[in-house]
Amino acid sequence: MNIAAVIVTYNRLELLKECMEAFFNQTRRPNELIVVNNASTDGTDEFLREWVASHNISDMEIIVVSMEKNEGGSGGFYAGTKKALEIGADWVWVSDDDAVPSLDAFEKAETHICEISDIDQISAICAQVQTGGKPATSNRGIRKMGPLKMEIMHVPKSEYLWTSFECNHFSYVGVFMQAIFLREVGLIHPEYFIWRDDVEHSWRLSSVGKIICYPDMIVNHKIQQMDYQGISWKTYYGYRNDLLMYKEHGCKLYYITKTLTMLFKGLCSINKRHFELYVDAIKAAHRGEGGINQKYLPGMKL
Known part of the structure; x- marks a missing residue:
């Protein structure tokens, strides 16, 4: 073996x-x-x-x-x-x-x-x-x-x-x-x-x-627990990839629900940069766009 x-x-x-x-x-x-x-x-x-x-x-x-x-x-x-x-x-x-x-x-x-x-x-x-x-x-x-x-x-x-x-x-x-x-x-x-x-x-x-x-x-x-707390550059990839995953597996309703949830979170955030992150993730997934986004490079602070 x-x-x-x-x-x-x-x-x-x-x-x-x-x-x-x-x-x-x-x-x-x-x-x-x-x-x-x-x-x-x-x-x-x-x-x-x-x-x-x-x-x-x-x-x-x-x-x-x-x-x-x-x-x-x-x-x-x-x-x-x-x-x-x-x-x-x-x-x-x-x-x-x-x-x-x-x-x-x-x-x-x-x-x-x-x-x-x-x-x-x-x-x-x-x-x-x-x-x-x-x-x-x-x-x-x-x-x-x-x-x-x-x-x-x-x-x-x-x-x-x-x-x-x-x-x-x-x-x-x-x-x-x-x-x-x-x-x-x-x-x-x-x-x-x-x-x-x-x-x-x-x-x-x-x-x-x-x-x-x-x-x-x-x-x-x-x-490192800090990697999983709060909103960071990784959040963009997590949400974008969730949406890409739902699209691939044919879960249209899940895709819509996730999109609306992201928009709601962004609107409720006091940090406008967070709302921009969610919108960027939604746009990328809608276009079927993967890879690294230059706006969300590893280690970038929001």
Whole structure:
């Protein structure tokens, strides 16, 4: 069984160092470790050259994919998973540089895969994501289709007490995707740039196969909570991509409801820049416009 791991990194060298060591010390290493460097400027490229040269590895090929510019998480994961399929991977793990798998995560994954009797019906298996030693429930979800909108309900902590549970949405943190299903539904949309790209991709994968989470596989997600609070440059991509997702999946009523909700939020905001952000997201989605918007560059303050 060929298992490839894909890591996407951008200017977080200290996190990447810890992440790389976790893969090197796995009790069952991935056959290939594909590191996508999203045009980092913090010495990541030099570190990767030195790390490969200083680690004697016979059972894990290190492949560095260097992007010419920062393509965001979406572009990075697209390039990495595309490479994994080209080299013949059967399963592809995906995670950012701030996700550190437990040292037996890949060994347990292989065991679970071998024990699943209907493996030809499983599109992905997930690890338990923890933050601060506790389950980060926002990473695994169940899709709930309401009359006016879709909600992704977080899998409750009680489910993590079981040997496994089924879900139909995941974040790109500690997920093994089966190659045959990646080829069937396609890869992540690179034009999303960042945010909600994994939600849309898991929607496609759940439509053709089951997604199973195994809580005994653990990945420590060292997220910065500030990235998920308030309105930031990332908000533009989150809302735009939600609308693009609803358009692709034919959810016209959800698209309209989301649009009206965004306009209402913008009108209620005391910051006119926020209203402009929502309008820009709506316009971009209406035009089917993906990619990076120069008005909302990474790190930009609103």
